[in-house]
Amino acid sequence: MGDVHIEGGPRAILTVGDVARRSGVTVSTLHFYEREGLIHSTRTAGNQRRYKREVLRRIAFIRTAQRIGISLAEIRDALGTLPAARTPTRHDWERLSAVWRDDLDRRIRQLEHLRSDLTDCIGCGCLSLGVCALQNPRDEHGREGPGPRFWED
Template sequence: MSEISVGQLARRAGVSVATLHFYEQKGLIHSQRNAGNQRRYNRRMLRRVAVIKTAQRLGFSLREIAEMFRELGEQQDITKDNWQQLSVRWHQALTERIEAMQRLRDELNTCIGCGCLSMDNCRLRNPDDALGEQGSGPVLWEGGES
């Protein structure tokens, strides 16, 4: 039997039925309807749910996961090659996030004991303040821009 019910998939994948419905609504997994109009999932969806749960655990949003799946193409199977592609991409994204968090941590070190959260000087409170160079206050409103 290549198809399983939503309840069977939920039990085997360790998620709730509502979670599966949500994943399907987001286009992450797919089902077919049988003659009784009940959802039936190909067993391949077990691997997709496992990949989704792994990606979530690594901190990726469902939007990011859906984008990654779209890049794999219409193929619903997660093959060894697909997994390799995803793993490389996840590794790169996680490395970038770790580096960003380390920069944030290092900037926080400059604030320890300060407590000012100055709009002029604090890189944590007001990072990359491009509009600050145009003056203080609501420069977009005063400038007539929308």
């Protein structure tokens, strides 16, 4: 099925299949995004979903944010800052990505730290190592309970 011609001109309203094909996500992902409040659709009299064409940019925004490690909750919060749930613009992306920059920098530092210590350290505690000469001599942090201790800054 091709794009649906609805009031507002050709391609103004898309079926779920059209959106899935054009956005590169599955229909089930679209349904999930909708349940999570990330995108919105209207329903036909036959209860079929219809999307405004602008949803494609919103999905691109969601997918890009996910690729850089932003959680769906943070993406939903960010999209919620847009007036009348409109489609994000380049200015919106610049503003929101600046907010996420500090978190990304923190994660980059964590990964660099992990890469440097990967051979000798696995987070002190995550496998109940008796001694970690790097950060946990005499298993001092093992008394704090199970799990890694040095993954966060």
